[in-house]
Amino acid sequence: MTALAALLLRDMRLAVRVGGGALMGVLFFLLVVTMVPFGVGPDLKLLARIGPAILWIGALLATLLGLDRLLAADHDDGSLDLILMGHAPLELAVAAKALAHWLTTGLPLVIAAPLFGIFLNIDGSAIGIVALTLLVGTPALTFIGLIGAALAVALERGGLLLPVLVLPLTVPVLIFGIAAGDAAILNAAPFGAPFLILIALTLTSVVIGPVAAAAVLRHGLD
């Protein structure tokens, strides 16, 4: 347990130090959210209608940013060799790394989402619900991305491959996350069903992601 806690703390520390990825995600998120209204024009009704979708797509892209270095950085400096030789099971070690990534990249996005929602003319109660869907859904993005991060190690210089491999897998999360957010704003569709499916997707990916990533890393031993 101390080994996993040490790994979690180290990764979080690295993320908030100079050159870390923690603030970069939020900054990128801010850029996406501020640029879209310039693109679609000053139609407040339209902005409120597509607001949750923009927040979700911004969060998805911000999460992917830096995910390719999650394991590759440790591979490049030899840390991954020692992580493989540690007492902690590899599945839990990569899960700890993914958790650190979510706490430093995903969670700040969730916290920033209510503020950015104002830019998109989403009203008070709906902002809370969109933030809630992001809180529940963004761990799924990180843990699905973990599989891609492991592939980026196995296939050297596979950084560009990561979004191509990971984005299709995140489509269900995106669909149900936005469906739950829309339900809250339009009051047209039920909120419960898509929200519960979103929770299910997150729980599934939290289990499958680390197992698959560890399998990829072990297979890549050569």
Place this chain on the structure above:
Amino acid sequence: MRLSGSELECVRGGKRVFANIGFAVGAGEALLLLGPNGAGKSSLLRMVAGLLRPAAGSLELAGANCDRSLAEQAHYLGHLDPLKSSLSVGENLRFWTRFLGGGRGEGPDEALRVVGLERVGDLPAGYLSAGQRRRLSIARLVAVERPIWLLDEPASVLDADGQALLGEVMRRHLAADGLILAATHAPLGLDPARELRLGAVLP
């Protein structure tokens, strides 16, 4: 404790690097792996560390703690020094001490003193020279006690003082019934050490 390998074969990128290699090392013994570049010294060490699958043959650890695998009882000192440049020297070492399960061993503070880095403990590791980075990696071996040391060119970037220090650390490890496998071109100051010569590339 006895570590032995028999009929090991290594294939990398479809090419056979070595075949039919066997060795045995007991507690308190050192085995030096010698041979030209490309002979497979590093590959053999990575194989023992569990980071490379042997194409054939087997590795066996007898008389050891049974609930720990071979890799979990070994220290691996490779070409790369696994340090994060934005963390301080002390933070790097404390992390590896905790991650590698440092219940026993000298602990990070004493280890820094042993390798002569106690005065730069608060400096970010990015500012260290290559020799200091290697010293910090050696500190890891001292900080956490593991019986098997796998050293890949441990002396390559060290100055004369550093090499003497490495020799001292290794002799102390052997005296405490540890075992060492080291790939090297330079003499490591271990006496007596047995040698395993790996040949040139096989046809």
